[in-house]
Amino acid sequence: MKAEIIGVGTELLLGQIANTNAQYLSGELAEIGVNVYFHTVVGDNPSRLADAIKQAEKRADLLIFTGGLGPTKDDLTKEIIAGHLQREMETDNDAWEKIQDYFKRTGRYMTANNEKQARVIIGAKVLPNEHGMAPGMFIKEGPCFYMLLPGPPHEMKPMFRTYGRQAIIDQLETVDCIESRVLRFFNIGEAEIAERLSDIIDAQTNPTVAPLAGDGEVTIRLTARSDSKDKAVAMLNDIEKQIQEKAGEHFYGYNDTSLMAELLKVLENRELTIAAAESLTGGLFQSEMTSVVGVSTMLLGGIVCYSNEAKVKLCDVKPETLEKYGAVSEQCAIELAENVRMSLNADIGISFTGAAGPDSLEGHPAGTVWIGMSFKDRESKAILAKMAGTRNGNRRRSVKMGCYYLLKELKELDKK
Secondary structure, eight states: OEEEEEEEOHHHHTTSSOOHHHHHHHHHHHHTTOEEEEEEEEOSOHHHHHHHHHHHHTTOSEEEEESOOSSSTTOOHHHHHHHHHTOOEEEOHHHHHHHHHHHHHHTOOOOGGGGGGGEEETTOEEEOOTTSSSOEEEEEETTEEEEEEOSSHHHHHHHIIIIIHHHHHTTOSOOOEEEEEEEEEESSOHHHHHHHTHHHHHTOSSSEEEEEEETTEEEEEEEEEESSHHHHHHHHHHHHHHHHHHHGGGEEEETTOOHHHHHHHHHHHTTOOEEEEESTTTTHHHHHHHTSTTGGGTEEEEEEOOSHHHHHHHHOOOHHHHHHTOSSSHHHHHHHHHHHHHHHTOSEEEEEEEOOSSSOBTTBOTTEEEEEEEETTEEEEEEEEEOOSOHHHHHHHHHHHHHHHHHHHHHHHHHO
């Protein structure tokens, strides 16, 4: 089965929102063996949407539409598709009752056009919307299948996952067992990892190996097809072993995890606490930590010490350290990490100091960052990281680097 994903909405063309729906659906479809050959975006224009449908029918068996199912006049997706397929529309009673109940429970005024969201194409399989109002639809007409999904990702994703995915699988002539795994790497570029894995990538057939770079990281998506789950998993294990042998020192986790999530797992498992002293990151490390549920057992607190005066008054950095070595230095990073750890009686202290950019600081070029680490039971250390991004990009990458190096330190302890 070949698919085309059609995003409907002028806001997509204007760049007001990103078309993350297409990205999500492509990944989901790949896992069930459906090939996506085209992504199309069309504005809220009846004639252009009709043209897009005709074009997609020439090159795909499955047309998936996202957006245009709402109550306003410019939400025209289902009306245009109904007209194209020469089908009438009707009100879906379950959806209409749900909409009325929502307005009754919330005490909000319901306008007449809200019923429009409950309208469906006659003969369509209705896909319930458990996170919004407008239901989705799945229709077969001639050689093509048409799936209509809402535009908001928080509605579209669960609808597809719960109802849409199975509706498509039911139409496939053969369904292989398809298993996917994402390997996550840090502190290595896409070009370098592609070079290391060139023989594996060049020889790929099944499983497939797909590297992807993003925000200072590289992910590798592995997908295996077989007639059983056990065989597919065994194939993934084999190809992963080959990849780990070539680039394993940069590997940190699987699938949707993050460096921060992996660090917190290790801290929790080892029952360790942490405190942070942040200069150039301005509290970003602590903000990332506190976005994770349950972090209160690990993060004791921290200090944002952006100025040298704050480093001295709040973190007890010696004035002579700043005079002799400067704030952008190994010595300052170590003192910050040690002092914040002792001040809050934490097991680990981490610090960030450096030149975020765009200007140099103390003669050090933008992107020069020192990350300090202090531990109760061993010698403190600081890592020099050199970056070449934007100011905020350097700050975000500094936080990731801190997580990465701290993870490495803690995993080295596990080996001893």
